[in-house]
Amino acid sequence: MSDSIVKVKKNSNGEITDYVLSNGKTVSKAEGVKLAEEGMIDGVIISHSKKGEAYLRSIPDGKESNNLDELS
Incomplete structure (x- = not known):
């Protein structure tokens, strides 16, 4: 289950x-990326920063209210 x-x-x-x-x-952040790669986290995609660091983003849907940045 994810x-x-x-x-x-x-x-x-x-x-x-x-x-x-x-x-x-x-x-x-690193463990989250690994779990997402394994399909264990729903609703995210893996992106890479300009420095090459992997991080998670919410799947784009046009709503800002469910962006990860808004969940703090």
Whole structure:
């Protein structure tokens, strides 16, 4: 069964550092990417920053209210 991201944690620069899953577990950005690659997190895609870092994004649907950035 897959989980979804219900909240995010950010550092002092406003960058997402951790994801809180619907099962209550908090995972790092790297662990979240790994789980998404394994199909264990619903509603996200994997993107890469300009620095080449992998991170999660919500699947684009035109709504800003469900973007991961809004879940802090």
